[in-house]
Amino acid sequence: MTKSSPLAYFPIPFLLLIVSLLLHGYPSFADSVYDNFLQCLTKHTKDQVSNIVLSQTNPSYKPALQAYIKNARFNTSSTPKPSIIVTPLHESHVQAAVICSKQVGTQIRIRSGGHDYEGISYVSDVPFIILDMFNLRNITVDIENQTAFVQAGATMGELYYKIWEKSNVHGFPAGVCPTLGAGGHLSGGGYGNMLRKYGLSVDHIIDAQIVDVNGKILDKASMGDDLFWAIRGGGGASFGVMLSYKINLVQVPKIVTVFKVQRSLEENATDVVYQWQQVAPNTDDRLFMRMLLQPGESKVKKGEKTIKASIVALFLGEATELVTILGKEFPQLGLKIENCTQMNWIESVLWWASFDNGTSPNALLSRNPNFVKFGKRKSDYVQTPISKDGLEWIWKKIIEVGDVGLVFNPYGGKMNEISASDTPFPHRKGNLFKVQYSVSWDDDGAEEEKRYIDQTKRLYSYMTPFVSKNPRSAFLNYRDLDIGVNHYGKDSYMEGKVYGYKYFKANFDRLVKVKTAVDPENFFRNEQSIPTLQTKASVFV
Ligand SMILES: Cc1cc2nc3c(=O)[nH]c(=O)nc-3n(C[C@H](O)[C@H](O)[C@H](O)COP(=O)(O)OP(=O)(O)OC[C@H]3O[C@@H](n4cnc5c(N)ncnc54)[C@H](O)[C@@H]3O)c2cc1C
Ligand SMILES: *[C@@H]1O[C@H](CO)[C@@H](O)[C@H](O)[C@H]1NC(C)=O
Ligand SMILES: *[C@@H]1O[C@H](CO)[C@@H](O)[C@H](O)[C@H]1NC(C)=O
Ligand SMILES: *[C@@H]1O[C@H](CO)[C@@H](O)[C@H](O)[C@H]1NC(C)=O
Ligand SMILES: *[C@@H]1O[C@H](CO)[C@@H](O)[C@H](O)[C@H]1NC(C)=O
Numbered sequence: 438m439t440k441s442s443p444l445a446y447f448p449i450p451f452l453l454l455i456v457s458l459l460l461h462g463y464p465s466f467a468d469s470v471y472d473n474f475l476q477c478l479t480k481h482t483k484d485q486v487s488n489i490v491l492s493q494t495n496p497s498y499k500p501a502l503q504a505y506i507k508n509a510r511f512n513t514s515s516t517p518k519p520s521i522i523v524t525p526l527h528e529s530h531v532q533a534a535v536i537c538s539k540q541v542g543t544q545i546r547i548r549s550g551g552h553d554y555e556g557i558s559y560v561s562d563v564p565f566i567i568l569d570m571f572n573l574r575n576i577t578v579d580i581e582n583q584t585a586f587v588q589a590g591a592t593m594g595e596l597y598y599k600i601w602e603k604s605n606v607h608g609f610p611a612g613v614c615p616t617l618g619a620g621g622h623l624s625g626g627g628y629g630n631m632l633r634k635y636g637l638s639v640d641h642i643i644d645a646q647i648v649d650v651n652g653k654i655l656d657k658a659s660m661g662d663d664l665f666w667a668i669r670g671g672g673g674a675s676f677g678v679m680l681s682y683k684i685n686l687v688q689v690p691k692i693v694t695v696f697k698v699q700r701s702l703e704e705n706a707t708d709v710v711y712q713w714q715q716v717a718p719n720t721d722d723r724l725f726m727r728m729l730l731q732p733g734e735s736k737v738k739k740g741e742k743t744i745k746a747s748i749v750a751l752f753l754g755e756a757t758e759l760v761t762i763l764g765k766e767f768p769q770l771g772l773k774i775e776n777c778t779q780m781n782w783i784e785s786v787l788w789w790a791s792f793d794n795g796t797s798p799n800a801l802l803s804r805n806p807n808f809v810k811f812g813k814r815k816s817d818y819v820q821t822p823i824s825k826d827g828l829e830w831i832w833k834k835i836i837e838v839g840d841v842g843l844v845f846n847p848y849g850g851k852m853n854e855i856s857a858s859d860t861p862f863p864h865r866k867g868n869l870f871k872v873q874y875s876v877s878w879d880d881d882g883a884e885e886e887k888r889y890i891d892q893t894k895r896l897y898s899y900m901t902p903f904v905s906k907n908p909r910s911a912f913l914n915y916r917d918l919d920i921g922v923n924h925y926g927k928d929s930y931m932e933g934k935v936y937g938y939k940y941f942k943a944n945f946d947r948l949v950k951v952k953t954a955v956d957p958e959n960f961f962r963n964e965q966s967i968p969t970l971q972t973k974a975s976v977f978v
């Protein structure tokens with residue numbers, strides 16, 4: 438039998454095309470998106486817009502793309518890249534960008550601070566463009582009315598700084614990391630070390646502006662109660678492009694207190710963690726004690742592994758009062774006045790963000806952080822205290838797994854007073870603490886990545902008996918694609934329900950209704966967005 442060369446079946450021009458595609462990727466596709474998009478945008482705005490649309494060949498494309506990548510896992514040569522990056526300077530550019538991405542028929546990824554743990558604000562498996570909001574970052578603080586106006590591209594550090602410029606007795610309850618973007622952080626829930634006193638960021642949003650699927654700007658009055666409810670915890674990206682928020686500020690005392698104490702297993706860490714579960718979610722609302730649990734080397738028994746339990750705390754009050762409270766409620770901790778540091782609120786923001794003592798608040802304005810690591814995060818909720826035996830078993834598993842740490846964030850306080858359906862965020866009363874699984878690494882490589890991600894999955898599996906069930910709850914802002922993704926075929930509601938019930942419980946169904954009403958064609962979508970009730974089966978192309 439004679440074999441003819443397989444090449445003989447293909448005409449030469451086709452082969453050249455294949456070779457060109459292999460060599461250059463798909464330049465023709467990206468080029469045509471660029472041309473069509475720019476043409477459309479020019480038609481829809483009065484401004485000169487060529488400088489806000491970056492093609493893959495523009496020298497600013499790569500730095501722009503990388504500037505807001507906060508996880509090195511999505512900074513590799515094989516990470517899918519957007520055909521263009523659009524960087525609006527004005528709200529009207531966002532409106533035009535929505536209209537034009539629909540017109541050229543490409544998906545849109547909206548990025549504000551870029552902290553998404555799975556990178557879904559700047560990565561997609563289907564052709565896409567990035568709508569990058571970093572230029573829209575105005576903040577106006579109004580102390581008289583105790584409010585602030587914050588654009589989506591502003592960071593939490595900038596917000597804290599702007600509040601501090603005008604007042605030393607006001608703050609805002611949001612995340613600890615200063616580079617978090619308002620766009621994703623505030624629409625996804627937003628929590629930080631004032632959670633027990635003031636609840637979530639979304640509990641303090643009083644107005645918002647969004648660009649809808651038709652390119653219209655809506656505010657609270659024109660969007661209506663349902664959509665205004667949905668974007669306070671349901672994630673903005675399912676519903677439109679968040680432009681800005683109006684928020685209520687909260688009161689902070691002139692003097693606050695922080696402390697960090699660490700115990701290893703040899704120093705009764707198990708007793709301390711066990712007691713912490715009773716105290717941290719039930720103590721004075723002004724006290725937030727985060728518990729970090731990490732595997733480490735034992736100092737006492739050479740060559741053996743131990744667990745290091747660290748409590749990092751903020752108390753909205755003075756050290757003497759704190760020591761009195763914990764002396765009564767948490768004697769196992771043995772907290773002394775010399776373990777505490779008093780400071781003002783903005784200094785506590787810097788302290789929590791691990792800046793050196795004495796760092797100026799100007800540091801909060803910095804957008805380029807230090808080296809960014811590879812990372813993976815997962816989340817869980819604990820509703821009944823874990824026994825000492827349970828904790829000791831968990832320690833063994835943490836050590837066996839190797840590199841994954843756990844962070845326990847206590848709930849209670851204000852969180853118990855807000856109903857589970859007040860906002861899309863349902864994890865209120867009945868939760869003792871949220872668990873974050875956390876692993877970060879430095880080395881590139883598929884094998885490394887698989888090893889670390891497998892570790893998080895193993896520990897997550899070991900934790901099953903101790904955490905919430907039916908559904909096993911998760912926190913939207915701790916994005917985790919392992920808990921389910923949507924393909925937007927005919928089963929999109931059921932697929933959505935898998936991750937949707939974990940993030941939102943019964944609020945998922947109201948989110949689906951809102952979604953169906955405001956974006957029936959499902960233009961705004963991603964791996965874990967809210968599906969519509971009747972999805973046309975073809976949309977995810
Ligand atoms: C180092 C680090 C620390 C963190 N600490 C905390 C913490 O203390 N508390 C906490 O609650 N969370 C924390 N997170 C999680 C964080 O809140 C979420 O990742 C949040 O979504 C980040 O918002 P972003 O704008 O920076 O992210 P992005 O990656 O830009 O966006 C995240 C999601 O929101 C969407 N989105 C962004 N902007 C808009 C917009 N303008 N309109 C509509 N949709 C938009 C994106 O498409 C994406 O789906 C942390 C994350 C990191 C990496
Ligand atoms: C991304 O990779 C580039 C090198 O290609 C590097 O300079 C940059 O610091 C990286 N950024 C992140 C966030 O990993
Ligand atoms: C931001 O504030 C500046 C100064 O007040 C103003 O000129 C600019 O138009 C504002 N930008 C947006 C997008 O609102
Ligand atoms: C406070 O709000 C009122 C009513 O909205 C407004 O008239 C006033 O100008 C605001 N104060 C400041 C300082 O902006
Ligand atoms: C508190 O400070 C004292 C004195 O510096 C130190 O010995 C002790 O270990 C600290 N306590 C805790 C719980 O870290």
Ligand SMILES: *[C@@H]1O[C@H](CO)[C@@H](O)[C@H](O)[C@H]1NC(C)=O
Nearest residue numbers: 700703704705708769770771
């Ligand atoms: C651990 O507990 C034992 C028994 O209660 C106690 O004697 C010891 O001082 C504790 N160790 C620490 C470091 O607190």
Ligand SMILES: *[C@@H]1O[C@H](CO)[C@@H](O)[C@H](O)[C@H]1NC(C)=O
Nearest residue numbers: 777778779780788793794795
């Ligand atoms: C920070 O530095 C000041 C001045 O050097 C010092 O008084 C203060 O105790 C330090 N605080 C901490 C937390 O180390």
